[in-house]
Amino acid sequence: MDEHKGWYQGRKLPHFDAGGYTQNLTIRLADSLPREVLERLEEELKDVKADKDLERMRRIEDWLDKGSGSCILHEEQCAELLSNSIKFLDGKRYELFAWVVMPNHAHTLARFEEGQSLEKAMHSLKSYTGHELKKLHPELPEIWQSETFDRYIRNEDHFRSKVEYIHQNPVVARLCKRPDEFRWSSAYRES
Numbered sequence: 001m002d003e004h005k006g007w008y009q010g011r012k013l014p015h016f017d018a019g020g021y022t023q024n025l026t027i028r029l030a031d032s033l034p035r036e037v038l039e040r041l042e043e044e045l046k047d048v049k050a051d052k053d054l055e056r057m058r059r060i061e062d063w064l065d066k067g068s069g070s071c072i073l074h075e076e077q078c079a080e081l082l083s084n085s086i087k088f089l090d091g092k093r094y095e096l097f098a099w100v101v102m103p104n105h106a107h108t109l110a111r112f113e114e115g116q117s118l119e120k121a122m123h124s125l126k127s128y129t130g131h132e133l134k135k136l137h138p139e140l141p142e143i144w145q146s147e148t149f150d151r152y153i154r155n156e157d158h159f160r161s162k163v164e165y166i167h168q169n170p171v172v173a174r175l176c177k178r179p180d181e182f183r184w185s186s187a188y189r190e191s
Contacts, residue, residue: 030142031069071103
């Protein structure tokens with residue numbers, strides 16, 4: 001059985017891993033945010049006083065939605081691989097509520113029960129898909145950024161806003177007009 005760590009420090013990000021909590025998770029392709037963009041972002045944020053982490057994440061999401069990097073997840077075969085892998089872990093590593101695969105990142109909203117750690121679930125997902133995506137794109141030195149961004153869900157309003165955010169992400173990025181039109185999302189409805 002996996003041990004939950006509670007709050008712990010990753011390479012660069014703090015993480016929260018506990019059973020019974022729902023998490024909003026973001027994984028990004030390794031080339032989705034160029035180093036110079038991150039360095040510029042940190043410089044711009046150095047004088048921000050209120051909730052710097054939230055402002056950093058908002059700006060990162062804006063940048064991701066512009067579609068930087070290789071955007072291999074825009075390719076049908078790659079998007080399908082990641083979508084199927086996210087859904088495959090539902091009921092095995094987590095209970096999945098919402099998900100979307102964007103061209104250079106993916107979001108999931110999932111509850112981790114006792115014995116199913118966030119760290120092990122994300123390692124499983126990124127290890128398998130990274131290996132398979134590397135077969136399709138051997139030219140890429142790395143597939144995934146090493147850390148996953150996670151934010152635990154505090155209440156029902158927070159939960160609903162994250163489901164809405166996940167489903168609206170392709171609309172905001174102008175990949176579709178309505179969430180139910182975007183194939184690589186839990187909002188998708190076949191016609």
